[in-house]
Amino acid sequence: MAIALAAAALSTLATASQAQAQNQANAQAEQSQSLRNNSPAPRxxxxxxxxxADSGEAFILDRSGQRPLLRFDRxxxxxxxxxxxxxxxxxxxxNDAGDQLLRVTPGGGMTxxxxxxxxxxxxxxxxPGQSLSPPNLGPAQLFQxxxxxxxxxxxxMGRLIEINLDTGEQAEGLSVEALILSTDAVLRISRSPTARSSLDRLRSITIIEGQRASVTYSRGDLRIIVAPTQGVAGRPSSARVIQAFLAQPAPIRR
Structure with missing residues (x-):
């Protein structure tokens, strides 16, 4: 009988322990559900x-791809x-140079x-706005x-500036964008009285294909690498091109 009483007591304690554990689990589940219900809505x-913009500037925002794209009118x-x-x-x-272009609040407000x-x-x-995917021109239009x-x-610049392009068909859209933005960057620098001297050694712009987008300026050659594996981010921006020029020491004038 003593053994039976002890077994009954152990059974009662085990049942109580299981009930307490179940109650704790239920309470935790209810608390988690309450937290989920009270959590803020998705951004x-x-x-x-x-x-x-209130400043009068207009732009297209394209979020259809892996990365958001932005292009200002004109x-x-x-x-x-x-x-x-x-x-x-x-x-x-x-952008890829670290410049702030947009700020979005949790409620969707944009600056x-x-x-x-x-x-x-x-x-x-x-x-609505159109897609901002890279353009494809074809060999003839690209050469033009x-x-x-x-x-x-x-x-x-008052001297011959060569443009060399050595990329495959897959990189054509990125190459076109890299060509346009790099030459636009050079033109912008050439119009600056204080920055134009950074172009004194420029003789060529070379666009090639690689694994990671980059831009360097050395010995008169602006070299841009486009990377199709990186998608739309596979070419440097004009801001990166300008940084490459301005990072060079000013030429010594005699």
Whole structure:
């Protein structure tokens, strides 16, 4: 009988322990469900479309691909945006040179940063916008583009500036963008009285294909690597090109 009583007591304790554990599990499940129900809604992201800032500038935001893309009206360059966290749950979108272009609040409010509005200007959705995928021209049009761009730079610099392109068909769209944005960057620098001297050694622009997008400037050659494996981010921006020129020491004048 003593053994039976002891077994009954152990059985009662085990049953009570199991019931207590089940109650704790139920309480934890209810608490988790309550936390999920009370958690904030997912972040509101701006939709693809055309936006207009209070400063008067308009741009297309394309979120159809892996990375958000932005292009201002009457501009040839498409900016690839990279998100970074900011205070109060905001997200800052920067280009590959680290320049801030957009700031988006958790509620979807958007601010755009431009040379006209360096402190930021609120922007609002105004309608649909087209895709900003890289263009494909074909061999004949690509050769004509290279010739036109070489002539533009040669006139601006007062000497021949060669453009060399050695990429495959898969990299054609990126090569076209790299060609346009790099020559535009050179033209912008050439119009600056203080920065033009950084172009004194420039003799050629070379675009090749590689594993990672990059830009270097050495011995008079601006060399740009485009990387199709990186998608739309597989070419440097004009801001990176300008950085490459300005990072060079100024030439010594005798």
């Amino acid at each position: 509101a992201l701006p939709p693809t479309g055309r936006y207009v 501009r040839d360059e498409t900016w690839v945006l990279r998100p970074t966290a900011a205070p109060r749950g905001d997200v800052i979108y920067r 755009v940063y431009t040379p006209r509005a360096p402190g930021g200007s609120p922007a609002s959705f105004s309608g 583009l290279m010739a036109r761009r070489s002539a533009m730079l040669s006139r601006a």
